[in-house]
């Protein structure tokens with residue numbers, strides 16, 4: 518099994534595909550699953566798969582892997598480095614896919630004794646926050662009562678599993694502010710309304726949102742990542758534009774920040790005689806791990822000889838949160854060492870972590886099916 522998973526991981530690493538273009542990846546995984554007698558559901562989607570193992574009846578649990586890569590030129594010296602210029606598995610989704618493939622094959626070996634159904638999701642387009650919603654929209658996951666996923670983590674070595682109860686990843690929203698003044702000759706500012714000082718004041722006011730309005734015991738980020746106005750030296754422009762992101766670990770903090778930004782943009786712009794058009798686009802929700810599940814998962818990990826540690830939370834977002842709208846679950850961190858952060862061109866994931874992680878997810882799924890069965894009968 519170890520060789521099988523290592524081969525799959527290497528193949529996937531060599532053949533990275535961008536979000537919504539995971540055609541070869543899907544075909545590769547489909548072939549291995551079918552060759553091993555694993556059933557596949559008809560998702561109606563061009564990329565991604567849902568494999569089914571077990572009785573086909575309730576209760577059902579899902580394991581989720583994402584399969585897309587990033588537009589990054591690989592700079593590792595791996596013998597199985599990306600063969601596609603400018604595209605790389607720099608977030609370890611190749612590892613996730615190989616790991617859950619392993620879990621599916623391990624569960625398949627024990628299929629006759631499984632007290633329910635395990636759906637293994639190979640999800641496209643995590644990096645653009647589109648795949649989980651597509652998978653959920655198929656309706657094929659409506660019966661799932663628990664969702665589990667893992668994510669590679671260079672902060673831990675192979676053999677360590679990060680298990681953190683409560684919030685683990687943040688929401689990731691995007692905002693923009695268009696400040697409208699009145700353009701004029703730079704020599705006669707009194708004839709116009711300069712949007713640039715207004716933009717400066719809005720930038721300053723936004724810096725006070727996290728420091729002055731958010732409870733110090735809550736975590737949040739407001740980053741302005743783009744500021745644009747004018748295009749030459751002797752013209753006061755008509756408009757100025759800001760763009761940025763908001764990250765929060767709870768819905769309450771997220772909503773509070775959105776309200777504050779909108780209010781500050783409008784009032785501050787007005788104080789300078791300008792008008793502000795504020796736009797806010799919600800991205801993925803925060804992922805909040807179920808506490809009971811985390812306690813039981815840590816126990817399963819330790820039984821299998823893994824080191825279970827509480828991982829720090831992250832302000833990065835994960836569209837795994839979409840599944841948690843359907844049912845509770847948990848996102849674990851899989852120690853994969855390597856020394857380079859996710860999304861870095863030198864990112865690597867230690868394949869020694871593959872089989873232990875696959876065993877963990879298979880055992881956890883089986884254990885949780887038994888627990889749900891006992892609870893349903895009681």
Ligand code: NI
Pocket residue numbers: 608609610643668859
């Ligand atoms: Ni990722």
